[in-house]
Amino acid sequence: MGMLALASLGSLHTASAEAGDVDNIRLWAAPDHSRLVFDLSSPVDAEVFQLDNPSRLVIDLTDAQLKDDPSSLNLSGSAINSVRTGVRDGTGLRVVLELNRPIEPRHFSLAPNDQYGDRLVVDLEYPGESAVDxxxxxxxxxxxxxxxxxxxxxxxxxxxxxxxxxxxxxTPVDPAKPHPKRDIIIAVDAGHGGEDPGATGPSGTREKDVVLQMADRLAKMINQTPGFKAVMIRDGDYYVGLRQRTLIAREQKADFFVSIHADAFSSPRPYGSSVFALSQSGATSETAKWLAATENRSDLIGGVDGNLSLDDKDQVLRGVLLDLTMTATLNDSLAIGGDMLERIGQVNHLHKSRVEQAGFVVLKSPDIPSLLVETGFISNPEEERNLRNGAYQERMMSAVLGGIRTHFERNPPPASLLAWQRDHGRSTASGEYRIQAGDTLSGIAQRHGVSLSQLRQANELASDSIRVGQVLRIPSS
Ligand SMILES: [Zn+2]
Structure with missing residues (x-):
């Protein structure tokens, strides 16, 4: 999330166009494209074309001067081998990129926002290597x-x-065939990335960095949990379009999608975590509406415009099928969100005690339950410190995983290992249970239909603190 800036009022008219300075050049290498961003003092016209032997991309800026040294750019992992610059037609700037792979260039200008001024964005897309086939x-x-x-x-x-x-x-599982015992796939989405830093804390902590650290931790915990597998939507410092994020989840056949964020406000006071599901008709609160607008603005920073809303598709797709699917998906999202909030509430204050609903683009998968977690307020100095803290990140993600597990243990997809275990009584038949990341004693008691005190007694526990790997005796209720 980011802060809104007031647009400057009125505009100055100059007699002649001023030359634009290129103050800075930034580069990100994503798996399916490299992105160059020219930070400009004023908008400039650009022409972009390719040359062969050797393969080069030429970027001509009309009336522009270079104020940055492009030799400091870190080109590793990008499509670019080297960058050369020169003056063209007396007042123009030519940038020549020597390429190490076939690319399809795309360029567009971006107007100033609260984080950056005028920008020219040049994307070097890798043909056939889209993250989504x-x-x-x-x-x-x-x-x-x-x-x-x-x-x-x-x-x-x-x-x-x-x-x-x-x-x-x-039933979708043919009883004649061996049970697939497949893993439940959790898509883990670290918000923002690359040219979009998200919100920034008072000590300079960037949302895109801490959410990637947390997403990493969550993915590791998921992969250590039998029956679950994580898929990272982004695993580095690059931007992925909001719609692209849901497409990757779908491509990876995700059963659930969780987007990790950190909240921000214009004052340092607000604190606490919140969990969001998609709203079908309008946000549940004004705050939710505003937050959705700012989170969705990511794609404007990232340069993706066009139709991100599903609303325009309604004419064609409005049907009982879609309505039913989306309602079922949303109900699942809200159920998981409730379980997750309960766990998160044991780690941090809750900003809102119920699952909020808003029109986040990343939550708009019609058939994958999806939640967005605002882990805390990065604009609050204490929570900024927490969000940077490894142990805190671990506790927060453990709570997120706990909510996911509680839901899928109750409602495992038919082909999953968890469904097979449930149907074969594997989770309780032996009368034992091995503690996994995200478990709480009360959660285990609830899932096995015994009371907390029965569980404590059977295991002679003096306190409710448990550790991963510990084996509990489950008393017969
Ligand atoms: Zn965010």
Whole structure:
């Protein structure tokens, strides 16, 4: 999240166009593109074209002077081998990038915002290496998949002499085949990144850095939990478009999507954590509305414009199927969010005690339950310190994982290992339970249908503190 700045009122008219200075050049290397950003003192016209033998990209800026030394750019991992600059036509600036791989250039200008002035953005996209192979609209794809599945079930039912309606009740896991015991996939999204730092704390802590650290920790904990697997939406300091984030989750067949953020406000006072789900019709509070607007503004900083809203698709896609799916998805999101808030409340103050709802673009997957966690206020000095602290990050992410696990242990997807364990009584049959990251004693008691005091007694526990790997005896209730 970032702060809103007041737009300057009025504008100055100069008789002649002033030359724009290139004050600074920034570079980010993402898996599927490299992004160059020219920080400008005023807007300039640019022409971008490619040359062969050797492969080069030429960026011509009309009436511009270079005030930065491009030799200080860290080119490692990017598509660029070297950068040369020169004066062109007396007043123009030419930047020549020597390339080490095929690229497709794309460039656009960005108007000043509260963090940066005028910018020219040049993206070097790698053909065929998009993070998402299938650029098809996720909703259309989902509807198509569901229609195909429904049609297949109907055909099979008819072939087996059952009424087609029975097909709907058929379980997705064929009992004749071995159970797939698949992992539950959790997409972990570190907010912001690259050219979009997110919010900045009073001591200079950047949201994009602390949320990546926390996302890393969460992914590690998930991968240590049997039956779960993490997928990182970004694993470095680069920007991923908001819609792209949900597409990557879908591509990786995620069962759940969680976006990690840190909140900010114009005063240092507000504190606490909050959890957000998508709202179908308007944000639950004015704050939520404002926050959604600022988080979604990321894509303006990142340079992605165009239609990010699902609303414009409604004409084509409004249907019972979509409504049902989204409602079910949202209900799941709210349920997981409730479990998560309960755990987070044991780590930090809650800014809002209920799951808030707002129109965050990253939460708009029609069939993947999705939550956005504002882990704390980076604008509050004490919470800024906490958000930088490794032990605190670990506790916060453990709470997030706890909420996810509680939900999926209660409602495992049919093909998952957890479903198989539940159906074969594996989690309790032996009368023992091995403690995993994110567990609480009360949570374990609840899941096994015993009281907290029974559980304490059976294990002769003096306190409720437990450690990962510890094995508890589960008393028969
Ligand atoms: Zn944020």
């Amino acid at each position: 299938d650029p098809i609209d996720p909703i259309e794809k989902m509807i198509r998949e569901q229609e195909i599945a429904a049609q297949r079930a109907k055909t099979e039912a008819v072939a087996e002499g059952r009424a087609p309606e029975e097909a709907a009740a058929a």
